[in-house]
Amino acid sequence: MSEPRPRPVLATIPAYRPGLPSTNEEHKLSSNENPFPPLPGVIEAAAVELGRMNRYPDPGVTALGEVLAERAGLTPDHFAFGTGSVSVLFALLDAWCGPGDEVVYPWRSFEAYPIAVDLPGATSVRVPLTADHRHDLPAMAAAITDRTKVVLVCTPNNPTGTTVGAEEFHAFMAQVPGHVVVVVDEAYLEFVRDPEALAGADALARYSNVVVLRTFSKAYGLCGLRVGYSIAAPAITESIRKALPPFGVSDVAQAAALASIEAEAELAVRVASVVDERTRVVAALREQGWDVPDSHANFVWLPLGDRSAEFAEQVRPISVRPFPEGVRVSIGTPEINTTFLERAATFLRETPA
Numbered sequence: 001m002s003e004p005r006p007r008p009v010l011a012t013i014p015a016y017r018p019g020l021p022s023t024n025e026e027h028k029l030s031s032n033e034n035p036f037p038p039l040p041g042v043i044e045a046a047a048v049e050l051g052r053m054n055r056y057p058d059p060g061v062t063a064l065g066e067v068l069a070e071r072a073g074l075t076p077d078h079f080a081f082g083t084g085s086v087s088v089l090f091a092l093l094d095a096w097c098g099p100g101d102e103v104v105y106p107w108r109s110f111e112a113y114p115i116a117v118d119l120p121g122a123t124s125v126r127v128p129l130t131a132d133h134r135h136d137l138p139a140m141a142a143a144i145t146d147r148t149k150v151v152l153v154c155t156p157n158n159p160t161g162t163t164v165g166a167e168e169f170h171a172f173m174a175q176v177p178g179h180v181v182v183v184v185d186e187a188y189l190e191f192v193r194d195p196e197a198l199a200g201a202d203a204l205a206r207y208s209n210v211v212v213l214r215t216f217s218k219a220y221g222l223c224g225l226r227v228g229y230s231i232a233a234p235a236i237t238e239s240i241r242k243a244l245p246p247f248g249v250s251d252v253a254q255a256a257a258l259a260s261i262e263a264e265a266e267l268a269v270r271v272a273s274v275v276d277e278r279t280r281v282v283a284a285l286r287e288q289g290w291d292v293p294d295s296h297a298n299f300v301w302l303p304l305g306d307r308s309a310e311f312a313e314q315v316r317p318i319s320v321r322p323f324p325e326g327v328r329v330s331i332g333t334p335e336i337n338t339t340f341l342e343r344a345a346t347f348l349r350e351t352p353a
């Protein structure tokens, strides 16, 4: 008997394994979530749309697109919306890459990248980070071949929190052929306090082959509703829109995103408090003796190498994200951050290297 079988590439893609359910959500420092509830006015705006759930959402995401376009000084045909910026990235790679094409990206970086690249049959070309946990842009430029279709740049980088500098990015772009699409993933833009960092908006203004990715999941705290978008030249945007599933972003999510933008004064206060906590956590960890890179995101990186899994085990019930190279710890409420710092100190004291 013959059996149905998916494409062989599926065997190389890890199955989704949900994190351990936590008895206390505040203990979850493993997904870079926002510790704050929705911004003022957001639940009310979303509730109005909940009452209309018998209707399909606006497929053009018109109102949100107009507001964002006006703020960026662009037209709405530069914006493509999806259920999180991850789904916009999947659509982009679907539209631009197939078997034989290469996608260059830094590694370690965002876990969704290898899946988004490998699924359409393209080849991942991973370029190791530098010793100080940053993108190695000269090596990434050198990795570009005739087969390269897309390059992914993540600033700040998930999971290390390091930024890509504006100057090094421009030097990199001078070496990238104009037909290669360069994605600048700015999921953590609002948390950046590095004056030398690349601004995706500047890259867009200068290069017609740049695609910027933004999301309402992190600073805006809407990850449960799934809204993200790309900004790019209209022709690239059209290609992404064609590859996106239709009616992805619900009217509830669209209304919540709009109301969140209107609450930007409170957003700024909350982002500043996360940045203050990040400063406190990094300083305390360094005081304890940890080697922590400067972070410009809502998490910090502990380069623990092969002790990462052991560390993650020790800090429970706080849940953090271990990788083979280190551990990523999201900034949570001040109380949980303090508890985390105590556990990190205990680990250094009691667990011999």
Ligand SMILES: *Cc1c(COP(=O)(O)O)cnc(C)c1O
Binding pocket: 032, 083, 084, 085, 086, 087, 110, 154, 158, 185, 187, 214, 215, 216, 217, 218, 223, 226, 227, 228
């Ligand atoms: C969280 C994150 C995203 C966006 O996630 P969505 O919830 O799909 O919008 C994109 N890129 C990076 C690097 C992230 O960490």
